[in-house]
Amino acid sequence: MSKALSTQSTGRPATGAPTTGAHGPPNRGRGVTAVLGPTNTGKTHLAIERMLAHEVGVIGLPLRLLAREVYEKVVAKAGAGQVALITGEEKIKPPRARFYVCTVEAMPRELEADFVAIDEIQLAADGERGHVFTNRLFHARGTSETLLLGAATMRDAIRELLPGANLVSRPRLSSLTYAGEKKITRLPRRSAIVAFSANDVYAIAELVRRQRGGAAVVLGALSPRTRNAQVALYQNGDVDYLVATDAIGMGLNLDLDHVAFAGVRKFDGHTHRNLTPSEIGQIAGRAGRHMNDGTFGVTGQAQPFDAELIERLETHSFDQVGVLQWRSRTLDMASIEALKESLREMPIHPRLTRSRMVDDVIALENVTRDEAVCDMAKSPAAVGLLWDMCQIPDYQRVSPADHADLVGALFGFVMSDEGKIPEDWFARQVAQADRTEGDIDTLSNRLAQIRTWTFVSHRAQWLHDPEHWQERTRSIEDKLSDALHERLTQRFVDRRTSVLMRRLRDKEEMMAEIGDDGQILVENHFVGRLDGFRFTPDAAGEGIHGKAARNAATQILASELAQRADALGSAATMRSRCRAMAASCGRAARSAGWWRATRP
Structure with missing residues (x-):
């Protein structure tokens, strides 16, 4: 079963990591199966089924969104109490969890799992996050089974870097x-x-x-x-x-x-x-x-x-991946300069290239220009803390300098005598994002702000009451997300037209009514007016909107006009009968002799 769980997104060794040297990959192909192929081959579905066949399993996915999707699928099969979701911004960890669905960066470092899978392994060549996937490629192992899932472009690299690995091709399910x-x-x-x-x-x-x-x-x-x-x-x-x-x-x-x-x-x-x-x-x-x-x-x-x-x-014939992004996994925290030096370390395998200056390294370079930060980061523990804070994602993307200022401020708080981020300061930052008015860009910016504080709230050692702030930031993110969805829908979806077109397309019966004033409503949407036998469509409906309204109106107009025609026909028949009856009465009166007598 699982050992103590640590889930900081530091890019350090992941699940089941063996102890190896910093320069080259270990000979760890034995026991590894790489399932490779294009999209729509059922690779992720296979990984879920294989994980559920084990006592303890971990799957690392490239996106928080995909992790949430897979988590919900596993919960549906195994039950919520058996499944953990671990990402940089979200932690759901039942006490008896057996299956861990994670983003690749957040895979637990100290968990002995029977099964481990890494999805989209071709991202090991990605300039931004590739070094994390490469680390997992070499070091994330299940005690019974390890699956690497990804594009066929990784075939040569895996064959060379993991000799002995079992390579399986899966064809696309459709053309x-x-x-x-x-x-x-x-x-x-x-x-x-x-x-x-x-x-x-x-x-x-x-x-x-x-x-x-x-x-x-x-x-x-x-x-x-x-x-x-x-x-x-x-x-x-x-x-x-x-x-x-x-x-x-x-x-x-x-x-x-x-x-x-x-x-x-x-x-x-x-x-x-x-x-x-x-x-x-x-x-x-x-x-x-x-x-x-x-x-x-x-x-x-x-x-x-x-x-x-x-x-x-x-x-689906593409060039094979050339080199994978690599970063030393034995980072030296003795000093800031030692850390930087270990980040500059070069790999010795020709299939590997040193990871370029990505966000965490840029943050480290910028924040250590501050002498106050350098003065505080004198011990290995302090350097390790600073490096952990450099992992905070730059969601807002204002500028690298602004992000470094944030990292420096948080580092100063935690290194102070209080040892935590002040509650009042953190509350003010969170409150700035807690507003749902504004346009799409404004709400998007607030979402970026609150995602930063959600990430920080899941670093329990940085805050006095992390559980409170996790709940608070999640609530705000949900409100902002719902507001942004509503703004996007208001701007890019004509609700009336979409409802009418969908009902017409699916040939569903629509609720329609004609008011006493002739106003026609279909599914509570005004589509026009009926005056006698004349239909006047909504003047505001142009193009596809007017077409949808007219098509929807025809469904009710056909029956309504038929009823009016029947009613008109009945009235005409009655008038004809009345005239006939009057003529008959007149003939009878004349024959009886009183018609002429009563004429003036």
């Missing part, structure tokens, strides 16, 4: 076909449109709203709760289109039929560059889930794909 170029307004239902900046996503979503009734929006900066709510709009059929960044390339399993690229150029945090074929493939592969075939293509300003790229995407 993926290039569908060419289409205008945004001509894209088929159940499409995702991919762009690479928030402004482009918003502009496309506005167009889809005008022409198709609305779109769900997914960006990497959204909180998991907001992203899930937006995805639900699409999955539930409230809208037929999804506009997203490359955030949909990982961690979102959607019922997509088509993926349309509005561009293939992105800013990766350092420079603007074109996506690699394998990156395009990761995104395009979201089309067609399970046994349903999918298509991909281009739209907007994107140029059509050339024949070579199309063939590679359709056959």
Whole structure:
């Protein structure tokens, strides 16, 4: 069973880590199975099933969003009391947990597990987080079974770095076909449109709203709760289109039929560059889930794909990963300079390259320019604390200097005589984010702020009452997430049109009524007015909105006009009968002799 659990996201050795030297990978391929293949091959599902077959299991996933999704699946099978969720911002740890679902950075360091799995292992080549995945590749081991899941592009690297590992290929469950170029307004239902900046996503979503009734929006900066709510709009059929960044390339399993690229150029945090074929493939592969075939293509300003790229995407044939990002796992905390020196250590294996200056190293370099910080960080314990604080994610992305100031302030608090972050100071920071008014950008910024404090609240040794602040920050994040979802929906979804179109498409019976004044309401939405036999549609309904309103109105108008025609026909018949009766009475009166007598 499990040992004491430590879950700080320090990038240190993970589950079942053997003791090895700093320079090269251990010969640990024996007992490791690498399940490799394109998207939609059932790799994550396999890992869940294998984990549940063991007494204790751990799975490391690349995103908090995906960790939450897998956690819910495991809970459904094993029960909430058996499953832990551990991410940088979220901790659910039942006392008798057997299965641990984690982000890769947050995998417990001291847990003897029978089963360990790492998902999306190709991220070992990623410039930002690759060194963490490489660490897990070498050192995360289950005592009975270890699974590495990822793209086939990792085959050569794993074969070379983990000799003896069992390599298994899994074919895609459905086909993926290039569908060419289409205008945004001509894209088929159940499409995702991919762009690479928030402004482009918003502009496309506005167009889809005008022409198709609305779109769900997914960006990497959204909180998991907001992203899930937006995805639900699409999955539930409230809208037929999804506009997203490359955030949909990982961690979102959607019922997509088509993926349309509005561009293939992105800013990766350092420079603007074109996506690699394998990156395009990761995104395009979201089309067609399970046994349903999918298509991909281009739209907007994107140029059509050339024949070579199309063939590679359709056959999932991509270049093998060259080198993996690496960082020494034996960091020297004797002094600040010793720590920096160990971070500069070079690997000796040609398949490995030293990790570049990423966020935590940049934070360390910037914060140690402050002499006061350096004066406090004189012991190994203090240096270790400073390095732990450098792991705080820079969610707000204002500037590296601002983030370093935050790290320095928190370090000063914990190194003070009080030994904790002051309650009143922390309360003020949290309160600044506790407001739900404002537009999309304002709410997004507040969410970034509160995610920082949520992360800090899960470092129990830094706060006087961490449980209180965990609950408080989570509550605020939920409120902000719900408010942001509402703003996104208000801006990019025409509720009336989406409801009417969905009901019409599904041929569902709609609640409709005609008021005494002729006002027609369908599902409580005003669609027009009926005056006698004349229908006047809602003047505000233009384009797709007016079309949806008119189509919805025809369902009630057909029966109402028929009733009015019947009523009119009945009235005409009655008048005809009255005239006939009057004529008959007149003839009878004349024959009786009193008609003429009564005439004036």
